[in-house]
Amino acid sequence: MTTYLPKDITDGLIAARKLAQRKASRLRVEVDGKSYKVLRRWQNGFSVEADVAPRLRGLVELFEGATFLSSCLIVAAAEEDGEMQYEFKRSTAARDQAPLDFQQEEEAPVALLGDFSGLPSGA
Template identity: 65%
Template structure:
């Protein structure tokens, strides 16, 4: 049995794979107020479509739909099969709370209640 696939058939399969990835993937990368779809993501990087997304570099934000996931400093790594791959130099999780510069005690009071002296 031959495993040879004609070039046209391979191109069609690649296009179908990219189209399916775009439909089910909600991941987006935002740069300068513009959002671009992410084809796939792994521990230390992600890939976008090379023809659609302009060259990225520097600080970007990673979203899953409308949820802001991470703020990343990226560098271009490689271009392969129509994908531009980027690696994370630094990745910071996004939080909805302000960071603390001190250790919070487990039994610390949440609020201060005034004592009514009746005066």
């Protein structure tokens, strides 16, 4: 049995795979006010369509829908099958609160209660 496929069928399969990835992914990368759809993401990088996005480099922001995920410093790694692959030099996850500038003890009280002994009871 032969594993050779004609070029037009191979191109059609690649285009169908890209379309499915584009529809399935909610991830996008933003750089210089422009947004590009992320086709795939892995632990230390991601890929975008080579035809659509310019050669990205430097600081970018990664989003899932409207949710900010991380700020990333990237470099171009490789181009294969119409995908431009990028690797993270640094990836800083987004936080929903400011980082603490002190060490917080695990057994610290959550709130302080005042002295209510002078108040009438049953109120």
